[in-house]
Amino acid sequence: MPEAAIPIAIFALILSVVAFSMAMTVVAERSGTRLTRLERRVESMAERMGMPPDPAQVPSPGVLSLLEQGKKIAAVKLYQQENGVDIAEAKDAVDEFERARAQA
Numbered sequence: 001m002p003e004a005a006i007p008i009a010i011f012a013l014i015l016s017v018v019a020f021s022m023a024m025t026v027v028a029e030r031s032g033t034r035l036t037r038l039e040r041r042v043e044s045m046a047e048r049m050g051m052p053p054d055p056a057q058v059p060s061p062g063v064l065s066l067l068e069q070g071k072k073i074a075a076v077k078l079y080q081q082e083n084g085v086d087i088a089e090a091k092d093a094v095d096e097f098e099r100a101r102a103q104a
Contacts, residue, residue, distance in 0.1 A: 059097045067098060 080090035
C-alpha cells in the first residue's frame with residue numbers, strides 16, 4: 001500500500017468506528033424505550049391479575065426513613081443504589097412512594 005493511502009485508510013477506519021458507535025447508541029436508546037413500555041405493560045397486567053408488586057417497587061426501610069425525614073434526594077440515591085436503576089427511574093419510584101404515602 002502506498003504511504004499516501006495509509007492516512008486515508010486510517011481516517012476511513014476511524015470514521016467507520018464513529019458511525020458504528022453512533023448507530024449503536026440509537027439502537028440502545030430505542031431498545032431502552034421499548035423495554036420501559038413493555039415493563040409498564042407487564043406491571044399493569046400483573047396488577048390486574050392481583051399479583052404482588054415487584055420487590056423493587058416496595059421502598060426499603062432506609063428509603064422510607066429518609067422520606068420521613070424530608071431527605072428526598074438522599075432517598076432517591078439510596079433507592080438507586082439498592083435497586084441498580086438509573087437516577088430518573090429512582091426519582092420516579094420515590095415520587096410514587098411519596099404519592100402513596102400522601103394517599104394513605
